[in-house]
Amino acid sequence: MRVVLLMAITINGYIAGLDDDTDWVKDIDALNQTITEFGVVIMGKRTYLECIKYNVFPYKNALNIVMTHNISLQNKNTDQILFLDKSPKEAVDLLKQRGVKQSLLMGGGHLNGSFLKEGLIDEILLDIHPIIMAKGIHLFESEFSNQQLELLNVQQINDQIIQLRYRIKK
């Protein structure tokens, strides 16, 4: 199964401010289009809580997977929402067993780092926003080793945002 990481980032590589500020993210229409195309989104528990705050959870037209060690959240599972207490590898294996061909990894920094560390990300899509942020949450948090990438595409999304598509060399 192909895992594609999609993130809006500042030009200095942050995905949110230290106070979780993402008010600067301006590519929501393109995001929803990509989510529909993939049909499965995977996010960490803190991102899930932010999505609730912004009233965008669950994403429509997709299976929403929330990675959390809080098993009590599994009471909220529906056909469209799956709270999983699993490692990234176990989550990917589960999706493969269900016949899923591709899924969109949607943050945040800690979950991104866990997937990167386990070699589970195939491609990275970065929507680069015209902002420099003094402090914040990095694209990848936690520990991982150096990775070599291949640039696949550069696309201008609108008059402010550039999207870069990379393949992670394995």
Ligand SMILES: NC(=O)c1ccc[n+]([C@@H]2O[C@H](COP(=O)([O-])OP(=O)(O)OC[C@H]3O[C@@H](n4cnc5c(N)ncnc54)[C@H](OP(=O)(O)O)[C@@H]3O)[C@@H](O)[C@H]2O)c1
């Ligand atoms: N700019 C963007 O495109 C974008 C996209 C997404 C998110 N964000 C921002 O990113 C921030 C959240 O990122 P974050 O790094 O703080 O949190 P996160 O990665 O969203 O969530 C981390 C939490 O997920 C759970 N988890 C379960 N399995 C995990 C695993 N294998 N690895 C890591 N976490 C796992 C843990 O919660 P439990 O304690 O419940 O187990 C952990 O505390 C928010 O501000 C959000 O708005 C930005």
